[in-house]
Amino acid sequence: MRIARDRIGDHAAAAALALILAILVLITPDGPVTAAGRVVALTCALVQGAMVAAVRTRPEAAMAVAVVSGAGLEALAPGTGWLGQSAAVLAGYARVRSPRRSLGVLAALVAATPWKLVTGDWRTMLLAAAGPALGWTLGELGRTRALRRSDLRRRIVTQERDRIARELHDVLAHTVAVIVVQATAAEDAFDRRPELARQALGAIAAAARSTLAELRVLLQTTSADDPGSGGPQPGLAQLGALAAALGATGLRVEVRTELRELPAAVDRSAYRIVQESLTNTLRHSQATRAVVTVRCEPDALRLAVRDDGPARSVGRVTGSDHRGIVGMRERAQLLGGTLRAGPLPGGGFEVRADLPLARAA
Numbered sequence: 006m007r008i009a010r011d012r013i014g015d016h017a018a019a020a021a022l023a024l025i026l027a028i029l030v031l032i033t034p035d036g037p038v039t040a041a042g043r044v045v046a047l048t049c050a051l052v053q054g055a056m057v058a059a060v061r062t063r064p065e066a067a068m069a070v071a072v073v074s075g076a077g078l079e080a081l082a083p084g085t086g087w088l089g090q091s092a093a094v095l096a097g098y099a100r101v102r103s104p105r106r107s108l109g110v111l112a113a114l115v116a117a118t119p120w121k122l123v124t125g126d127w128r129t130m131l132l133a134a135a136g137p138a139l140g141w142t143l144g145e146l147g148r149t150r151a152l153r154r155s156d157l158r159r160r161i162v163t164q165e166r167d168r169i170a171r172e173l174h175d176v177l178a179h180t181v182a183v184i185v186v187q188a189t190a191a192e193d194a195f196d197r198r199p200e201l202a203r204q205a206l207g208a209i210a211a212a213a214r215s216t217l218a219e220l221r222v223l224l225q226t227t228s229a230d231d232p233g234s235g236g237p238q239p240g241l242a243q244l245g246a247l248a249a250a251l252g253a254t255g256l257r258v259e260v261r262t263e264l265r266e267l268p269a270a271v272d273r274s275a276y277r278i279v280q281e282s283l284t285n286t287l288r289h290s291q292a293t294r295a296v297v298t299v300r301c302e303p304d305a306l307r308l309a310v311r312d313d314g315p316a317r318s319v320g321r322v323t324g325s326d327h328r329g330i331v332g333m334r335e336r337a338q339l340l341g342g343t344l345r346a347g348p349l350p351g352g353g354f355e356v357r358a359d360l361p362l363a364r365a366a
Contacts, residue, residue: 025054029085030082037082045077049078049089057094071089071095087114091114094140095137096144183209187206240275257294259294261298261299263299274339274360292312309356309357311355313352333358337359344356
């Protein structure tokens with residue numbers, strides 16, 4: 006779509022330039038006086054105008070043809086401008102080529118402007134030099150803006166990929182950890198206590214269904230075809246269900262919350278931080294109990310996740326645990342907040358985050 010719009014714009018600009026040049030050929034006092042001269046000058050005008058449309062795809066060839074046709078206009082109708090309106094083609098050339106190349110073309114056009122002294126005075130020569138300089142400046146500004154827009158699009162795509170990666174990591178890591186624990190429990194109890202095995206299998210099925218639902222929402226929210234069909238995103242209101250799911254694995258989770266209406270970004274990120282913290286506790290600690298504290302203050306949401314397992318040094322963690330802490334910290338930083346994770350003096354591990362509310366509102 007964008008390429009089509011660019012092509013339409015190029016052809017419209019080419020037609021406009023060709024029309025302007027043709028009018029100048031016919032009305033300027035120093036234009037060609039013979040019919041043959043007018044035909045040649047009008048042909049040069051049409052050719053030079055067409056180069057505006059060709060400069061995006063064949064910049065060197067278009068610039069060369071524009072200069073040659075401009076030389077014809079300069080000889081037959083000097084009133085059309087210096088080398089016709091080659092400055093307009095130079096603007097397009099500077100937009101698609103680096104300054105190292107376009108400045109060379111500009112220097113060549115300006116270096117030839119003393120020719121204007123033959124048919125005019127020094128003022129005419131200065132105007133002839135100003136035309137290519139203005140054309141190059143406009144083209145370079147357009148090139149710079151295009152580069153900035155392209156860089157912005159790349160940053161947006163990168164941020165979106167990082168967001169999707171964090172969401173997938175949080176969803177899948179938590180579910181896989183629950184499934185591994187429950188599958189191990191089911192295997193151990195399969196012969197001696199089949200009712201416990203069935204309970205563990207039921208927990209596995211519930212975790213899988215929940216994950217499928219979250220993945221479906223994630224895919225729908227990233228779909229360009231159906232951007233608004235996603236279901237509700239997970240939030241702090243689901244902490245009770247999260248604690249119950251982890252309780253089935255043997256990790257008792259106590260939730261202490263003081264909730265009110267929160268910005269969606271804070272609500273979702275806070276839930277993911279709690280989920281990742283508890284998943285790390287389940288996977289990398291022998292903790293039997295965890296306490297989640299969420300407190301809403303006027304300016305920020307403050308949360309803490311503390312377990313009673315053996316101390317785990319942040320400097321020694323590797324693999325998914327390390328990536329999880331990095332991901333949680335990035336989530337907090339994107340909202341302008343902070344996150345600290347580390348062992349407690351008396352044993353256990355704590356994750357503490359402060360998420361400002363004003364910035365995310």
